[in-house]
Amino acid sequence: MEPVWFVLVAVMIIAYVVLDGFDLGAGVLHLLIARTEEERVTVIRTIGSVWDGNEVWLIAGGGTLYFAFPLLYASSFSGFYLPLNIVLWLLVLRGIGIEFRMHIENHLWRSLFDGFFAISSALLAIFFGAALGNVVRGVPLGADHFFFEPLWTNLRPGADTGILDWYTCGAAALALVALIVHGALYVALKTEGAVNEKSRKLARRLQPLLIVLTALGVPVTAVVRPRTMHNFREYPLAYVIPLAVAVSLAAMWTFERQAREKAAFLSSCAYIVAMLAGVAVALYPSLLPSSGDPARDITIYNAATGEYALRVGLIWWALGMGLAFGYFVFVYRMFRGKVRPEEGHGY
Amino acid sequence: MNDALFLHRIHFAFTITFHYLFPQLTMGLAPLIVVLKTLAIRTGNEAYDESVRFWTKIFGINFALGVVTGIPMEFQFGTNWAQFSRLTGGVIGQPLAMEGTFSFFLESAFLGLFLYGEKRLGKWGHWWAGFLVFLGSWISGFFIIVADAWMQHPVAYTRLSNGGFSVSSFWGLLTNPWGLIQYAHNMSGAVVTGAFVMAGVGAFYLLQQKFVEHARIFLRVGVVAGIAASLWQVFPSGDLHGKYMARNQPVTTAAMEGLFKSQTGAPIVILGQPDEEHQRIDNPIIANKVLSFLVYGTTTAEVQGLNAFPKDQWPTNIPLLYFSYHVMVGLGTIFVAVMALAAFLLWRRKLYVSPWMLWVILLCVPFPYIANTAGWLTAEVGRQPWLVYGLLRTNQGYSTNVIAGNSMFTLLGYMGLYLVLGILFLFLIQREIGQGPALPGAGDVRAGAPITRT
Numbered sequence: 165m166e167p168v169w170f171v172l173v174a175v176m177i178i179a180y181v182v183l184d185g186f187d188l189g190a191g192v193l194h195l196l197i198a199r200t201e202e203e204r205v206t207v208i209r210t211i212g213s214v215w216d217g218n219e220v221w222l223i224a225g226g227g228t229l230y231f232a233f234p235l236l237y238a239s240s241f242s243g244f245y246l247p248l249n250i251v252l253w254l255l256v257l258r259g260i261g262i263e264f265r266m267h268i269e270n271h272l273w274r275s276l277f278d279g280f281f282a283i284s285s286a287l288l289a290i291f292f293g294a295a296l297g298n299v300v301r302g303v304p305l306g307a308d309h310f311f312f313e314p315l316w317t318n319l320r321p322g323a324d325t326g327i328l329d330w331y332t333c334g335a336a337a338l339a340l341v342a343l344i345v346h347g348a349l350y351v352a353l354k355t356e357g358a359v360n361e362k363s364r365k366l367a368r369r370l371q372p373l374l375i376v377l378t379a380l381g382v383p384v385t386a387v388v389r390p391r392t393m394h395n396f397r398e399y400p401l402a403y404v405i406p407l408a409v410a411v412s413l414a415a416m417w418t419f420e421r422q423a424r425e426k427a428a429f430l431s432s433c434a435y436i437v438a439m440l441a442g443v444a445v446a447l448y449p450s451l452l453p454s455s456g457d458p459a460r461d462i463t464i465y466n467a468a469t470g471e472y473a474l475r476v477g478l479i480w481w482a483l484g485m486g487l488a489f490g491y492f493v494f495v496y497r498m499f500r501g502k503v504r505p506e507e508g509h510g511y
Numbered sequence: 512m513n514d515a516l517f518l519h520r521i522h523f524a525f526t527i528t529f530h531y532l533f534p535q536l537t538m539g540l541a542p543l544i545v546v547l548k549t550l551a552i553r554t555g556n557e558a559y560d561e562s563v564r565f566w567t568k569i570f571g572i573n574f575a576l577g578v579v580t581g582i583p584m585e586f587q588f589g590t591n592w593a594q595f596s597r598l599t600g601g602v603i604g605q606p607l608a609m610e611g612t613f614s615f616f617l618e619s620a621f622l623g624l625f626l627y628g629e630k631r632l633g634k635w636g637h638w639w640a641g642f643l644v645f646l647g648s649w650i651s652g653f654f655i656i657v658a659d660a661w662m663q664h665p666v667a668y669t670r671l672s673n674g675g676f677s678v679s680s681f682w683g684l685l686t687n688p689w690g691l692i693q694y695a696h697n698m699s700g701a702v703v704t705g706a707f708v709m710a711g712v713g714a715f716y717l718l719q720q721k722f723v724e725h726a727r728i729f730l731r732v733g734v735v736a737g738i739a740a741s742l743w744q745v746f747p748s749g750d751l752h753g754k755y756m757a758r759n760q761p762v763t764t765a766a767m768e769g770l771f772k773s774q775t776g777a778p779i780v781i782l783g784q785p786d787e788e789h790q791r792i793d794n795p796i797i798a799n800k801v802l803s804f805l806v807y808g809t810t811t812a813e814v815q816g817l818n819a820f821p822k823d824q825w826p827t828n829i830p831l832l833y834f835s836y837h838v839m840v841g842l843g844t845i846f847v848a849v850m851a852l853a854a855f856l857l858w859r860r861k862l863y864v865s866p867w868m869l870w871v872i873l874l875c876v877p878f879p880y881i882a883n884t885a886g887w888l889t890a891e892v893g894r895q896p897w898l899v900y901g902l903l904r905t906n907q908g909y910s911t912n913v914i915a916g917n918s919m920f921t922l923l924g925y926m927g928l929y930l931v932l933g934i935l936f937l938f939l940i941q942r943e944i945g946q947g948p949a950l951p952g953a954g955d956v957r958a959g960a961p962i963t964r965t
Binding site for chain 2: 212213214216217219220222223224225226227228229230231232233234235237238239240241242243245246248249252253255256257259260263264267268310311312466469470472473476477480481484485487488491492494495498
């Protein structure tokens with residue numbers, strides 16, 4: 165049962181990053197490319213009806229993690245106490261930024277909330293990247309599987325790590341660039357005119373950087389924590405994942421230049437899925453590896469709850485996800501196509 | 512003050528108390544908006560549609576704050592209560608994960624349609640969107656109550672070899688009797704808040720002779736819902752809750768009632784301050800034998816006092832528990848009286864022309880919030896010294912790897928952030944109430960359409 169729940173939790177986290185990822189990217193774009201009030205409204209309206217639902221994946225994923233792997237939930241959330249609370253504050257500010265900006269027609273009010281929205285979106289992308297970097301690099305787990313990391317120590321991924329070191333900062337940079345490109349491709353897909361052109365241009369400009377950072381990521385990770393390569397060596401079939409990363413990057417590049425917006429955005433989704441699937445394969449069966457003694461790893465086996473709970477959980481999880489999938493199809497169909505200014509009301 | 516356990520407790524207490532100011536209105540207002548929408552469709556009266564639009568805007572602002580203050584809650588079990596999470600995730604995690612999958616996805620999918628999709632969906636489509644948002648918010652409430660009820664009255668669990676708890680019966684957990692009673696009591700508490708807010712805004716307008724037609728609708732719907740919910744609050748839900756508690760957490764009941772010594776024909780304390788040191792109630796006003804009757808249905812039954820239990824089982828803050836409980840019960844009684852009077856005047860067609868009654872309703876608006884907060888304080892302070900009643904003590908549950916200073920830092924952060932959120936909320940709400948139920952076509956804030964009536 166434990167491997168099944170590893171996959172389910174991974175699926176929820178990946179769904180979160182793919183879906184809220186374009187919201188976050190659109191948030192960063194908001195200040196970069198949208199200059200006039202009309203452009204900003206357009207950007208907001210591309211995500212207005214879906215951002216809240218996308219963020220539910222984080223909540224539902226967190227809840228599922230709590231249920232299936234209580235030790236992981238307890239250890240990682242308390243160990244990452246400071247950055248996680250900062251993430252929560254950023255989520256609050258971002259939600260307020262989106263929801264409250266429209267309530268008052270005053271450019272100072274709107275600029276303030278645009279600022280909240282854009283800056284918190286960028287910082288969230290950075291923090292999520294750094295968090296992922298921490299998980300891949302490993303954290304200083306004690307014998308009781310708990311740890312506490314300060315925000316930074318000496319910025320080196322050695323024994324006495326902090327949240328930020330050069331490796332996790334690199335992961336943060338990669339996440340920021342990847343999500344800006346992802347968001348730009350989404351905004352391009354949903355808009356016409358100036359916003360569309362500017363976001364496509366931004367995506368094109370950032371793509372080379374994304375390719376470089378991605379290509380650097382693999383060897384650097386292998387050096388920082390050699391154990392990440394273990395599963396790839398054991399099961400060479402897993403090399404299909406880095407291949408998928410390369411193919412999706414190439415597809416993103418090509419489709420963007422052919423102005424095939426939907427295909428380009430889906431390639432970006434595929435890129436994120438493949439990258440995170442690669443991380444999942446590198447970690448398995450660990451959930452949170454130790455930066456020291458591997459025996460201290462939090463694994464699916466020492467973190468899972470009881471067998472009955474997991475078995476019954478499969479039933480309600482499948483039912484709930486089926487419903488959620490239905491709502492998502494419904495909402496995305498309701499709001500399909502380009503955002504048009506003449507529709508006027510709301511999103 | 513620099514004690515880690517104390518800070519983690521205040522951290523949770525502060526963030527959850529502030530958070531629950533919003534969901535109680537969400538859950539209370541949602542069914543009332545569905546009622547208004549139904550009336551709008553059935554009567555075809557435009558004033559009902561305008562009322563729906565007005566309350567939908569209030570609902571939207573309130574909902575947004577509920578969402579953003581709710582996100583930290585989902586993670587705070589892990590950040591500040593890691594030992595508790597490690598041990599109980601296999602039980603508590605289930606309702607929390609189910610809340611996400613069964614409620615939040617539903618709410619988030621239909622909220623946007625409900626708030627801004629009136630034209631796109633047509634009248635029945637819009638009714639359904641509203642109904643599904645209402646359903647989502649009430650499902651969410653249910654799962655949270657299931658989680659809390661397990662901490663109050665643990666059922667349907669097994670112990671794992673690593674000391675943790677795991678669900679042993681799916682339905683057993685969801686149908687925990689404590690949870691069903693608590694749910695019945697809590698949801699009507701939310702409706703009381705919704706009803707007083709709606710009626711209060713109606714009274715506010717009517718006292719100024721503004722939006723008279725809408726004000727009468729708000730009063731009518733608010734008072735009818737208010738009398739029903741506040742009666743239900745006392746009987747049967749409150750009565751059942753009290754009886755169930757007395758049987759399963761008798762020491763909590765003793766502390767709530769300020770009953771220091773066991774006695775037959777135990778009296779109920781209506782007013783008075785508990786004096787822990789001397790084990791008595793100062794300046795008491797009591798009603799003889801009433802407590803025995805309320806708990807056991809006979810005036811001669813013995814009710815156990817605090818002296819029947821070892822001191823290490825006593826709730827750790829007896830005065831807070833006693834006052835929370837008495838404030839809740841006192842206010843609940845006042846709500847019944849106010850709403851009964853208002854309902855009588857409504858029936859006699861005198862409510863709209865009785866300014867004194869409108870004043871009373873208006874001034875009552877803050878009190879359901881206080882009563883709901885006091886009720887939750889009663890439940891959670893009453894559970895002490897346990898996190899999970901009888902199984903896990905509060906001092907065994909916090910994150911031992913998070914030092915007091917860090918908890919202090921984030922507590923201050925939340926206090927500052929929530930202060931700003933509170934000010935923003937009041938500002939936006941007073942603006943909406945000032946603008947009032949808009950004229951047709953002028954109701955959409957998002958479009959930035961001018962509000963013609965100010």
